[in-house]
Amino acid sequence: MPLFSFVLRRILQMIPTVVFILVVTFVLVRLLPGDPASAMLGDRAIDADVERINASLGLDKPIPVQFLYFVKNVFTGDLGTSIALKLPVTTIIMQRLPVTLMLTLMAALLALILAVPLAFLAALKREQTADAVIRGTFQVGLSMPVFYVGILMLTVFGATLKWFPVGGYGDTFADRLYHLFLPALTLAFSFSAVLMRNLRSSIIGVINAEYVDFARAKGLRPRIIMTRHVLRNALISTVTLFGLQIGTLFGGAVITETVFAVPGAGRLMIDSIYGRDYPVLQGLTIALAVLVSLTFLATDIFQAWLDPRVAR
């Protein structure tokens, strides 16, 4: 029951966030210089064409009126039609968003797989060589631009070793996982560095806790002590960080998708900014906002599960 009401409260809190983002996006999008027609038609269009097309998109109406239309449509579940792709925005988002979702999910998983054991190793060998090596490596990961890491990965694992395809996106689910592995790894590279740092220090904090000593005094097996007592408590703060970083991860996806030619929402976002594709841009930010909020919610619930003190 307390968990339920906790979840309910978080969902209610999401509403103002999404509304806020809706308004900001709408305004921001319209502040961008240029208009969809000129973005789309390029240099060659003559003024008459531009005006004719903008008018056909309803962009000649006053902005408040446009906003009302937009709000009305959003509430009826209609996000409009893409200006550039001439497809319903919902269709496009349903095509592109799952790709990004899968990419970030894989990246998050890989990051955890990388970060957790190494954080343990570093924490246990604190201030020793292993610790220094691990931290140094992750520092490099943290300081390398995503696109650079990406191209490096492609060159090494794709073109040279041929372990993985060089970018692109497969047809079947398994094939897609295979294609997404390198981009996910690229994204995970810096993400896991952040996680590792945090987890390492929280493990160091937890490992000296009295309850860990008590667990040892109970004569528990080291494995149980490490997982049940140390890791679980150490993860609490890492999960918070994880949630906070999800947004950043989506941001990283923008560049990763370009480098790896993954047809995801990140690239769509950039394209629609450059193409002034207002409906897509608006629809996508809303979808992303909801998605990120849901991720927050998920991490919150996970955290409430990890730490029963949270859901009072």
Place this chain on the structure above:
Amino acid sequence: VERGGVMTYGRYADSLFLDPVLNDANVDIWILSNLYDTLLLPTDDGKGVQAGLATEWKVSDDGMSVNLTLRDGIQFSDGSPITPADVAWSLKRAANKDNGIWNFLVSSIDDVTTEGDKTVVLKLKHPDPAILAALTVFNTAILPQKVFEAAAGATDADKAKVFAEHPVSSGPFVLQSWDRGSTMKLVRNEHYWGKGEDGKPLPYLDGVTFEVLPDDATRILKLNSGEIDGAEFIPYSRVEELKSAGNLNMELFPSTRVQYVTMNARPQIKGKDNPLSNPKVRQAMNYAVNKDAIIAIVTHGVGKPLTSYMSSATPMHTGDKPLYAYDIEKAKSLMKEAGFEKGFDTSILVLAGNQDEIGIATALQQMWAELGIKLELQQVDNATRTQQYRDGVFTMREAAWTDDIADPNEITSYFVYSPTIDALHTGWKNEEADKLFDASQKEIDATKRAAQYARIQEIYNAEGPIVPLYETPYPVALSKKVHGFLQIPLGNNFFGRAWLDK
């Protein structure tokens, strides 16, 4: 020749909209000819015309009409016959002033009529020397009227959206599937009329798959690893390297692509006096630019200096020596004459993240510094740049151009002829050039027309509002097993005669 197989081709961006009339961009234009056939086809050098859906064509002596005879037994990809009615309807749609942005290419068409089941007659408003060339251009492609009109939607635009999702077409290939932003799959059109060297129907390939690979490096890596058979837009910096790669053919297809800098020639910009309005200043700046150096830096020797504002692959191009050979002394004295001995501050719009444009601008910055001109680079995205361009408030910008039609009229109408877009939105205007252009548009005597164009080029190259830089071929890298692939100077990719080694 070997038949069969699917060729995978890496493109830098996905297509947007596969309607021949209503599309807007090169990403569509350059592949449309694989889907939709036109009455006439461009020759391989891109300068002439050859038979397409029509086998015979005849312009009347007064130049006011064109008679075309359709090929026997031609069919759409659904097997239905291509009738003169389809042709008439398609051409009228292309010429409709309210449709898309390409109708100016066929603006001379007044009406299209049919005669019998073979003949189509174009009635023109005035003699049009470029009409045959226009009939090779993508927007005059022939679509099945019935299927199109049966598509859901109230307006032509709505119907086009539905139709373009699963087009019934007349070209060598048909669209099989399209995963937006990722892959587009074309398969052979069983009803295509073309015949191959072996006498069997074209195309040789079972299909073509386009993969969207926006990052240059990724595209090349993928080609290297054999996952794709060809890649477009190889960065010039890699051309030399790929030429020497054993498993690849580094193709440099002749093109009509010209790279230049546009200078706003208005006396004032946003209320401030504009030194660029002085032709002497523009000439000085032209002389101060070392084109060879820029070609070396930016295109790594792939390009060559422009000899006119239009490319040497454009019909009726004149000029045999590079424009404004580097001459810094002359540049300085011109600046002095113009009263800008100390130079001035100015700026240039550069497309954000575009390495070539940044490279050019950086080089210009250095070169013009010799004249005391301080050039500020402003990286902006395309929409912003277009907006400033269209509003005429930019100072300078970089730009590139490729022709869509095998005729000098398109480029001239934009670059020179002020009524179209104010000569590249620069506000430049020359009465004589405008008059010559007007005349040339109706001049069916080829020699006379060539003379008109020679004069236009003379005027524009001497005092026009641009810094002509270089022309470059289309760099396409192909796997050694690819044969018969063609990109014509207008940019169109032809897969109809391409084949793969087994």
Place this chain on the structure above:
Amino acid sequence: MSAGIGTGLGLTVRGLTTLFDTPRGMALAVADVDLDVGPGEMVGLVGESGSGKSVTLRSIMGLIQTPGHVTGKVEWGGRDLVAMPAEELRRIRGSEIAMIFQEPMTALNPVLPVGLQLEENLVAHTRLNARERRARALELMNIVGIPAAERRLNEYPHQFSGGMRQRAMIAIALACSPKLLLADEPTTALDVTIQDQILKLLLDLRDRLAMSVVLVTHDLGVIAGTCDRMAVMYAGRIVEMGTVIDVFRQPRHPYTRGLLGSVPRAGAVRTMLSSIEGTPPGLTDLPAGCAFHPRCSFATDICRQERPPLQSLGADRKVACFHHDRVAAAEAIL
């Protein structure tokens, strides 16, 4: 209470020394401690904060980790716990020897239900199946006096009150019926009435289970009320040892004497207390000679130069002071 109620094992500690390698230098937290705990005996360990009481217990348990280092002998049933391989020691911990920690808030894992924390002890040391473990858990909760045990087992530590947490911790420690219980200030965090309950509970359990207990505290009253013998620690060393009655009647170390004098007594309202001036020394820079000399009113030159050995004064009585006779003879503080 006399020793030897049970037939169980005894604990013999000899020369237990624990060093910590700190950035400030080596800290001698426990120095050369000898301690015997007979079967069924309850031994008290008092001393100021930082005098090494907890470290002594942790060293016995083998809980000292880097940067700490333990030497000496801890004999338990003929085996030396210090030299024992980790796995063997693990089997003894929690089953034969159990420990209760000072702060029940921090010693219970906040994110696990109390029942799980209890049962994992049984999983580690017994072959009971899930149902039997549950039954044993309920039994233990009853022993330590937690009502509604069935529900309580599924609750988390933060849902318990302080006293209940302490009792839950005792229940966990008792899960495998240990022969020796090391209790590190089990009541310091509690109210007097609860402290009273817990101490009496410990006494009961000692009797019922024939357990030996080492009880660490800094409250002399607790010692007086529960223990058979006591040891006083100062700066890592045992400075006085004896039966509780002897030590309280006649302290022979000035520190013990000061400690007893610091506590207000009935009848002496609003008078000055006989406090020990000064503060305990830092472990990395202990004074030469007797560590207590800077705060000692009996100190002479010899105290500043030499460290007094822990000398035996008859059965069960030991003291480390050159002037223990003068201390014993000084005006009574009671």
Place this chain on the structure above:
Amino acid sequence: MSAVPIISVDGVSKQFGVSYSLMRRLAGEPPLAVHALNNVSFEVHRGETLGIVGESGCGKSTLARCLVRLLDPDGGAIRFEGRDISTLRSAERRAFNKRVQMIFQDPYGSLNPRMTVSQVLNEALSVHRMRPKRDIPARIIELLDLVRLPHDAASRHPHEFSGGQRQRIGIARALAVEPDVIVADELVSALDVSVQAQVINLLLRLQEELHLTLIFVAHDLRLVRHISHRVAVMYLGQIMEIGPSEGVFASPRHPYSKALLDAAPELDPTHRSRVVAARGELPSPLNVPPGCPFASRCPHVFDRCRVERPALTKRAPAHSAACHLVDFGAMPSALADAV
């Protein structure tokens, strides 16, 4: 003891709202509240020491905080020299705090770790303009002498001091503004036994020298008994018994006071008992039972205790208790047990 009390507490109550779940809120259930203080009344006279004892969570700190207006009571009034302190506005309030100071329990938390001792004292002295600027250093030395800290302490940070020394810094800070009343909340509970005595001695001496009025809050009965003139015993936000300390400790008139005394460990190893003084634990302050709050643990409980809350009534001159057994403790305690 003078006739006019310097502080009078009159029926003070204080509740803390507890965050309660959305579901309950939607279900229209009333908000929960901790009743930390329940109708507490007493007086403090100039120059005396009033001890307040009770178990953890019984509201001692809440009371102490109300006295210095760190908290505002929900009901009742606290008067300082006859003025209701809740009516004081900002400047007056600061003037009030200058005269009624508080010393805190936690020697580690009550000093700003980034300020040196002289910065701490200097701030107190200059904000209240206790001395002209140039006299401040001299006054700091004076204060250090007063609390028996070495002069070189002035330039050090709190972490360089022991717990006992830190408490003295806290005392010096309170004394800097020359208050009349000091409220000491668990002043020595965090300290070692040997150090406790030092601080208690200092407090006793300062009170004599400076004629301070002291409200000494603690859970250690021995200490409270040692330094207080009068003692109030609290339980679940209420005063159970209040009176002169000898009276309360020698013959408690409330079963709770007696249980508290019995539970406190004796320093005499020859007097041992295996009888538990009080069973059970403090009930949750969220739902205080309607009758006597001690009813659930009282060995002498009878029906009336569970329904009617006993009022604080006089048992002897200046000695009151809140128990239905008005005779409790009046007879020898052996007999009282038999009731």
Place this chain on the structure above:
Amino acid sequence: MSVAVEKIGLYPRFRRLALPRTLISGAIIIGVSLLIAFFPALFAPYDPIAFDYKALLKGPTLAHPFGTDSFGRDVLSRVIHAYTIDMQIAVFATVGPFIFGTIVGAYVGYAGGLAEAIFGRVVDAVITFPFLVLVIAIVSVLGPGLGNMYVAVGIVGWVFYARLVAAEVKVQKRLDYADAGRVMGYTPMRIVFRHLLPNAITPAIVYWMTDMALAILLGSSLGYLGLGAQPPAAEWGVQIADGKNFMSTAWWISVFPGIAIVITGLGFSLLGDGLAQLMRVRR
């Protein structure tokens, strides 16, 4: 009470001079970086923007230890001159958010209640919005260039500082010394800024150090998209982006600036760790 003796003893003052090793190495790296940033001309052998058409894409040689780029510019000189811009990015992109975030965080943490609830929603909204996209959008609106990049980063960045400070102030204000300040009759302003903030700001300062490294990285990501530093100025991210097409033919164009980023990032994070250690409150 587990009061460690080491905390109680009186320590001679000189102990404070024992600086953490991480701090020293971090400070040396950043110190040298700043030195280079202020006086690049002292270190750079060539003019960083001068072309040399005769030496395009030359590998590392004695004359050009880091080689030359596609314009024949000396990569070493460009890496050195980039210090000026990149250190500027590190500082300017983060100072504003740090100060503003700290003030807001201090207020929110102290006031609690409604302020905190509103702040919570703002934080949600800002971190829900894809950061890079927001930055790109803002840079597109305001135009490219470093100044506008700072604005864009600042609009988002302050939130993280505010969160950190608010959380810490919330902890600190419950400690007795905050109450002591109130009892001493100090004003809330004084309590927040003189007492609580100095104790609450450490995590924000540590994060600041990381953030500076992140700002340089973000600068390079924006450079990749053409929205960061404008040519011909040398900036590591832009250099790396420039070198991207030459990774197989002229690796030195991108590798050396990459190493510079890594070293500087390492310097900042060492400095952060060291500062954290140094500023850890000893109680």
